[in-house]
Amino acid sequence: MKKICTRAYGKIILMGEHSVVYDKPAIALPFKAVAINVEIKNKQEKNIISIDNNLYDFNNLPSEFTGIKKMINLFLAEYTQNQKNFEMHITSTIPKQRGLGSSAAVSVAVIRGLCQFYKVNLSQKEFASLVHTAESIHHNNPSGIDTSVIMKEEALLFESRNKMSHFSTALEAYLVVADTGIMGNTSQAVNLVKSNIKRNNNYIKIIDDLGALTYRTYERLIRKDIEAVGNNMTTAHRLLSELGVSHKALDHLVETALNNQALGAKMTGSGLGGCMIALVKSQEDAEALKTKLESHGAIKTWSYRLKELES
Ligand code: PMV
Numbered sequence: 001m002k003k004i005c006t007r008a009y010g011k012i013i014l015m016g017e018h019s020v021v022y023d024k025p026a027i028a029l030p031f032k033a034v035a036i037n038v039e040i041k042n043k044q045e046k047n048i049i050s051i052d053n054n055l056y057d058f059n060n061l062p063s064e065f066t067g068i069k070k071m072i073n074l075f076l077a078e079y080t081q082n083q084k085n086f087e088m089h090i091t092s093t094i095p096k097q098r099g100l101g102s103s104a105a106v107s108v109a110v111i112r113g114l115c116q117f118y119k120v121n122l123s124q125k126e127f128a129s130l131v132h133t134a135e136s137i138h139h140n141n142p143s144g145i146d147t148s149v150i151m152k153e154e155a156l157l158f159e160s161r162n163k164m165s166h167f168s169t170a171l172e173a174y175l176v177v178a179d180t181g182i183m184g185n186t187s188q189a190v191n192l193v194k195s196n197i198k199r200n201n202n203y204i205k206i207i208d209d210l211g212a213l214t215y216r217t218y219e220r221l222i223r224k225d226i227e228a229v230g231n232n233m234t235t236a237h238r239l240l241s242e243l244g245v246s247h248k249a250l251d252h253l254v255e256t257a258l259n260n261q262a263l264g265a266k267m268t269g270s271g272l273g274g275c276m277i278a279l280v281k282s283q284e285d286a287e288a289l290k291t292k293l294e295s296h297g298a299i300k301t302w303s304y305r306l307k308e309l310e311s
Contacts, residue, residue, distance in 0.1 A: 003041045004116045008109035010034040010094045011101035011149045012177065012277060012304070013268050014221075015236050016158070016214040018193050018243060020143040022204075024211030026158045027218055028149035029309065031177070033302045034094040036105040038113040043087035050089045067137035071107055071130050072114065080118045088113065095300070097183035099269015103138050104146035107131040127151065128161070139187035155309045157218050167218070170310040173226045174286040174303050175277050176257065180249040181299035182273030189245045189270035196244055203243065210239050230263025230279040237266035245271035249297060254278075256296040261285045 009032045016026025047058035051065065061069045090110065094102040111130055115122055122130070128147055135142040144161035158164040197203040213232055220228040237254050240246055250267045257265035257278035262285075265278035276298075280286050286303035293301050 001042055003039055004113050006038045006040075006109050006112035006116065008036050008105040008112065008150050009153060010105055011146055012175065013099070013145065014175075014277070015217050015233065015266075016145075016210065017099075017267075017269055017271070018190070018240065018245060019207045019210035019214065020145050020158065021141060021190060021193070022207045022211075023160065024207060025214045025218070026143070026145050027214060027221070028145050028156045028158055029304075030149060030153045030155070031100060031302075031304065032153075032308075033177075033304065034092075034100060036090065036092045036094060036102070036109040038109040039089045040086050040113045040117045043085040045085065047085050048087050052090070052092060067103070067134035068106060068110060070137060071134040072110065074133055075111065075114055075120075075130055079120045079122070084118075086114075086117060095179055097185060097274065098179055099184060099267070099271065099274035100177075101146045101150055101269075103186075104131060104135055104150045107134040108147070108150045124151070132161075139190050141190065154311070166311075167222065168309060168311045169221045169224065169306065171221060171224050171226060171229070171306040172281075173229075173263075173306050174280050174283060175306060176262070176280060176286050176289045176293065177268075177302040177304060178253050178257075178276045178278070178290075178293040178298035179300040180247065180253060180273055180275065180297065182247060182249055184247075184270050184273035186270040189272045192272075193243055193245060206239050206243050210236060213239070226279065226281065227263055233264035233266045233277070233279055234258065240267055240271060247271060247273050249273065250276050252296060253293055253298060256293055257289060260289050260292045262289060 012029045012031045014027040020026035131147045145158045154166045217232040253276040254265040262278035268277045290301040
């Protein structure tokens, strides 16, 4: 049997991270500049798996891979007769724990690979449920937004795991994505928001404001009102900072972006580190901003043409 090769791309949350955990809407975009690649071939004796060139016996995976292990075991038990062993190699260009969807993308690429290897056809629901198993181990109450956008590879207005819609926008603008190089921690950030809300009811107002802002931003996106989308992004960053999930490195990159032609800027993903996104009008502005952000501490930058989301 020849080698199976599968891939899953990263994602960007344009707006609605954290509030989405409280049943508010969020806007998520596929981010194809980064990806997880999986290769699978037959192995005689036992299942082995390599992750970023570290080779493991599948049964002795380190604890940080508990989610993936549980998901694969579930897949093998539910959908195969375990009739053959695999050798799986997972490589990534998605930086880990930066809010770009690396953990969900690993799960999606792995399940895509296993489905081909064992010739299994899963429904979208079965597929998402397996990925959810792994994601639930990373933090115990995932909204499902990462899994959905990474599986679908299209721009989504996400309202819940059962309610989401694809949208198209011909916005002639660019997002600049900048990595602080600081690892965030989804579970810690989600728990921090939860304990802030428990301690002080005013935090719920921030969640409500983020939800309303996300709906307004969605309408502006569709109407191609780029200035309003930018302004709303900056407002979202302020609200997320008030929630307690920003980081001084993120605030600094947001500030730098706003001082250098960005129409708006915010953190993306769960925060406490990770990445910042800024909206600019042109490719020239994007290139100039990338250089500025790199001289202000970003360890990596990308530019993303939003016109790609037109379908
Ligand atoms: O995995 P991250 O860091 O992109 O965070 C996902 C978005 C959150 O809203 C913070 C969590 C969730 O489950 O939606």
